[in-house]
Amino acid sequence: MPVQRKATALVSPSPRDFGALIARIAENQDRVAFIEVFNHYGPRVKALLVKSGTPPAAAEELTQEAMLAVWRKAASYDPARASVAAWIFTIARNLRSDTLRRGSSALHTFDATFGAEAPAQPDTILSGAQDGARVRAAMHSLNPDQAQAIEMAFYQEQTHSQISQALGVPLGTVKARIRFGMMKLRAFIECETRGQA
Numbered sequence: 001m002p003v004q005r006k007a008t009a010l011v012s013p014s015p016r017d018f019g020a021l022i023a024r025i026a027e028n029q030d031r032v033a034f035i036e037v038f039n040h041y042g043p044r045v046k047a048l049l050v051k052s053g054t055p056p057a058a059a060e061e062l063t064q065e066a067m068l069a070v071w072r073k074a075a076s077y078d079p080a081r082a083s084v085a086a087w088i089f090t091i092a093r094n095l096r097s098d099t100l101r102r103g104s105s106a107l108h109t110f111d112a113t114f115g116a117e118a119p120a121q122p123d124t125i126l127s128g129a130q131d132g133a134r135v136r137a138a139m140h141s142l143n144p145d146q147a148q149a150i151e152m153a154f155y156q157e158q159t160h161s162q163i164s165q166a167l168g169v170p171l172g173t174v175k176a177r178i179r180f181g182m183m184k185l186r187a188f189i190e191c192e193t194r195g196q197a
Helices: 016-027 031-051 056-072 083-100 128-139 146-156 159-168 171-197
Strands: none
Touching: 016 031, 016 056, 016 083, 031 056, 031 083, 056 083, 083 128, 083 146, 128 159, 146 159, 146 171, 159 171
16 A cells, blocks of 8 residues: 655645735744745746836846845735735835836836836835725726726736636736726826825
8 A cells, every 4th residue: 555645845825815824924923924925926926027027137136025025014914905915016016116216227127107106115005094095096996897807816816817717808808907907096096196295
């Protein structure tokens, strides 16, 4: 009779379990939990940055910085305000924006329309209730198709192909809804920010 071996690989948790992993990092500086979060989100953050036009080396560096911020700021994560994915992607976008403001020559090929305009500090958007209200108001400004596609992509962490299948629309339509929706969100948030300045 063959001897059964125990599986030693980390099992990737479902999206709802990532909040528990972040809590373990915040409470116990749990390295195993951090490795699971890093292994799941690190490649996704880097892919998102590269897709936006970031050179691979710069994307790798920004991904490392973003994940280090996740380790340091795990206690600031609030599951009532955002999914883990939205929180981590916001940290990455904020780091990217900060780097662009500093004028790093390595990032001059970035797409300036990537994500929403971010505050100066990566954790400001996470801790400010006004920013959360702006994002909710901005989401309400989208047409229902765009809002649904963005919600599925960023909050439910579905791929464009999964969204296409779930909605029964072509992949190109999903990509267009997300792209134009993100452009509207950015314009809305910029307008709101200028109005309060």
